[in-house]
Amino acid sequence: xxxxxxxxxxxxxxxxxxxxxxxxxxxxxxxxLSQRIRELERELGVELFDRSRRQxxxxxxGAVLLDEARELLAGVTRMRELVARAGRGEYxxxxxxxxxxxxGSVLGAVLTEFAALAPEVQLELSEFTTAEQLQLxxxxxxxxxxxxxxxxxxxGLESGxxxxxxxxxxxxxxxxxAGEAASGGDITLAELAGRALVTYxxxxxxxxxxxxLAACRDEGFHPVRVSTARSxxxxxxxxxxxHGVAFSHPAIARKEPRVVWRxxxxxxxxxxxxxxxxxxxxxxxxxxxxxxxxxxLRGHEGGALAASGPVAEPAPRPWNAVYERS
Amino acid sequence: MNGTDITPTGELPDPPELLVPGGEIPYxxxxxxxxxxxxxxxxxxxxxxxxxxxAGHAEDEPVVLASVVKVLLVLEFFxxxxxxxxxPAERAVVRAADRLGGTGTAGFHDxxxxxxxxxxxxxxxxxxxxxxxxxxxxVGRDTVQALARQLGLERAQVTGAPxxxxxxxxxxxxxxxxxxxxxxxxxLPAEEVHRLRALDPARTTSATPREMTRLLSLxxxxxxxxxxxxxxxxELMSLQVNGARLGAAFDRFTxxxxxxxxxxxxxxxxxxxxxPDGARYAIAVFTRTTSLSTRRPDLDTAIGxxxxxxxxxxxxxxxxxxxxxxxxx
Numbered sequence: 039x040x041x042x043x044x045x046x047x048x049x050x051x052x053x054x055x056x057x058x059x060x061x062x063x064x065x066x067x068x069x070x071l072s073q074r075i076r077e078l079e080r081e082l083g084v085e086l087f088d089r090s091r092r093q094x095x096x097x098x099x100g101a102v103l104l105d106e107a108r109e110l111l112a113g114v115t116r117m118r119e120l121v122a123r124a125g126r127g128e129y130x131x132x133x134x135x136x137x138x139x140x141x142g143s144v145l146g147a148v149l150t151e152f153a154a155l156a157p158e159v160q161l162e163l164s165e166f167t168t169a170e171q172l173q174l175x176x177x178x179x180x181x182x183x184x185x186x187x188x189x190x191x192x193x194g195l196e197s198g199x200x201x202x203x204x205x206x207x208x209x210x211x212x213x214x215x216a217g218e219a220a221s222g223g224d225i226t227l228a229e230l231a232g233r234a235l236v237t238y239x240x241x242x243x244x245x246x247x248x249x250x251l252a253a254c255r256d257e258g259f260h261p262v263r264v265s266t267a268r269s270x271x272x273x274x275x276x277x278x279x280x281h282g283v284a285f286s287h288p289a290i291a292r293k294e295p296r297v298v299w300r301x302x303x304x305x306x307x308x309x310x311x312x313x314x315x316x317x318x319x320x321x322x323x324x325x326x327x328x329x330x331x332x333x334x335l336r337g338h339e340g341g342a343l344a345a346s347g348p349v350a351e352p353a354p355r356p357w358n359a360v361y362e363r364s
Numbered sequence: 365m366n367g368t369d370i371t372p373t374g375e376l377p378d379p380p381e382l383l384v385p386g387g388e389i390p391y392x393x394x395x396x397x398x399x400x401x402x403x404x405x406x407x408x409x410x411x412x413x414x415x416x417x418x419a420g421h422a423e424d425e426p427v428v429l430a431s432v433v434k435v436l437l438v439l440e441f442f443x444x445x446x447x448x449x450x451x452p453a454e455r456a457v458v459r460a461a462d463r464l465g466g467t468g469t470a471g472f473h474d475x476x477x478x479x480x481x482x483x484x485x486x487x488x489x490x491x492x493x494x495x496x497x498x499x500x501x502x503v504g505r506d507t508v509q510a511l512a513r514q515l516g517l518e519r520a521q522v523t524g525a526p527x528x529x530x531x532x533x534x535x536x537x538x539x540x541x542x543x544x545x546x547x548x549x550x551x552l553p554a555e556e557v558h559r560l561r562a563l564d565p566a567r568t569t570s571a572t573p574r575e576m577t578r579l580l581s582l583x584x585x586x587x588x589x590x591x592x593x594x595x596x597x598x599e600l601m602s603l604q605v606n607g608a609r610l611g612a613a614f615d616r617f618t619x620x621x622x623x624x625x626x627x628x629x630x631x632x633x634x635x636x637x638x639x640p641d642g643a644r645y646a647i648a649v650f651t652r653t654t655s656l657s658t659r660r661p662d663l664d665t666a667i668g669x670x671x672x673x674x675x676x677x678x679x680x681x682x683x684x685x686x687x688x689x690x691x692x693x
Binding site: 143147223292293295354355356357358359360361362363 | 449450451454457463464465466470471493502504506526530533534542543545546549550557626627628656657658
């Protein structure tokens with residue numbers, strides 16, 4: 039027997055206090071409705087309606103049940119709505135891993151954007167290295183993670199678009215590099231020759247670590263020493279103290295006026311990120327998260343005009359066009 | 365709390381506000397009409413920096429700030445410098461892709477390297493949009509918006525650096541590059557120019573005239589940040605090269621520190637005038653014209669004149685002479 043349906047029928051009778059009108063409202067015939075109410079009374083072992091007079095009335099037990107049933111039915115409706123919204127990724131908790139080196143300003147922008155897209159999804163953020171995240175994702179300990187690209191195809195994960203944050207080199211401000219680079223130009227790996235390197239520990243992302251060192255060596259930068267730092271703060275500290283140069287997103291270096299950040303010339307190591315999530319039974323809120331994050335991570339630092347490259351000298355400059363309007 | 369404005373709760377003490385019974389003083393009643401004769405609409409607010417007495421016209425309507433927003437930007441810059449979050453001597457390079465035209469480094473031919481504080485100087489003295497872009501990038505667009513909120517400028521919205529204003533125009537016109545934009549913009553009918561996002565207070569950087577005089581009052585009372593930060597803003601506003609608006613309306617014994625804002629159809633200026641007797645008045649004048657000319661000496665003169673007339677109506681408001689103890693402390 040379907041208790042919820044019985045209760046729904048009961049509340050209508052309880053509101054109408056008339057079996058005929060209640061049956062009409064429920065779109066059914068009266069005899070089966072009366073039968074359902076009798077079944078409910080048998081089930082509960084009480085009389086719900088006083089049928090002794092001309093008019094149907096609720097018994098005290100019936101009155102209590104009417105209140106309870108309304109509350110229960112409202113709870114069920116709410117439950118259905120929440121479950122449906124959770125199914126669409128609009129409600130629930132999303133456990134997301136982020137790498138410790140993600141700049142705070144970028145992370146803040148992602149979270150703000152995601153909150154606007156899915157206001158009722160609670161984000162549970164944790165910092166983990168790529169290696170740790172991959173392990174957690176495999177065991178469904180995380181719903182999604184921002185990890186270094188590429189992924190092992192055998193890992194049972196799906197991933198979003200590849201994000202390539204601007205990568206550059208962090209140097210102590212003093213002493214400056216010789217030549218053009220000191221005035222803010224791009225730096226090639228070869229110009230770093232003779233320096234030490236500060237980077238993340240190999241176990242954090244082994245494939246990336248190996249690829250980075252290989253790219254350095256290929257371009258003639260053989261670090262005289264490699265130190266490791268898990269957090270950006272320690273990395274900056276080591277750079278300031280002269281323990282080496284480091285690769286990072288500009289937003290990290292810009293927090294600290296004692297270092298400078300320079301873009302790396304082409305043929306530098308690439309630190310690409312992707313969002314990954316379990317291929318099996320993914321959390322429905324992963325899609326809006328990836329959408330929000332990809333837009334922000336790609337758009338950070340420079341918009342459309344920045345992407346269009348240098349303005350050719352003879353071309354009229356846009357502000358001139360605006361101001362010269364008459 | 366010497367030198368800092370923010371209480372532990374992040375609240376900001378109010379600037380002196382309307383202490384004089386009787387509230388606001390009427391502005392010269394025919395002022396808006398006189399602007400209409402010049403083809404312009406007027407929004408105006410003036411207040412005594414010391415007693416808060418004020419006068420205005422449409423002073424609570426949002427207006428396009430244009431370059432007036434640079435006051436907020438530079439204030440945030442000086443606040444971060446005072447807090448040790450950036451080094452004002454940090455060097456930045458202005459590259460070809462940064463130079464979008466206009467005054468200062470924005471119109472330079474070659475890459476140039478300068479310190480952040482000199483970018484601030486260029487931003488304020490000649491309204492250099494590229495210098496402002498780079499400063500915005502360094503101090504953060506979101507932090508400038510946050511500063512406006514923190515200072516109680518509830519309506520103020522900062523949608524981005526000058527670059528973003530320009531990008532919105534390129535987008536609105538569907539122009540692929542600077543070249544296409546220049547020709548498309550020159551050929552655009554006036555009514556379509558007025559429909560650009562960059563000229564709509566709801567969709568671009570905007571605030572109300574009253575909020576702008578509030579900002580100036582806070583800066584002039586050392587309440588918009590550390591005293592050094594406020595002093596930095598006051599100094600740079602006194603170095604503005606454009607003296608055609610408020611600057612031209614007051615005699616040489618009155619000092620004027622101001623920041624202009626100009627876009628096609630938009631002419632603004634905010635500033636503080638200090639009389640020889642020490643009385644100080646914050647003024648915010650915003651105008652819109654249907655004509656798009658960016659050269660309007662008649663309107664520049666009218667903007668200065670309006671500021672002076674309103675301030676003259678306020679003169680003697682608090683009978684101040686003693687600068688050693690600002691009221692409200």
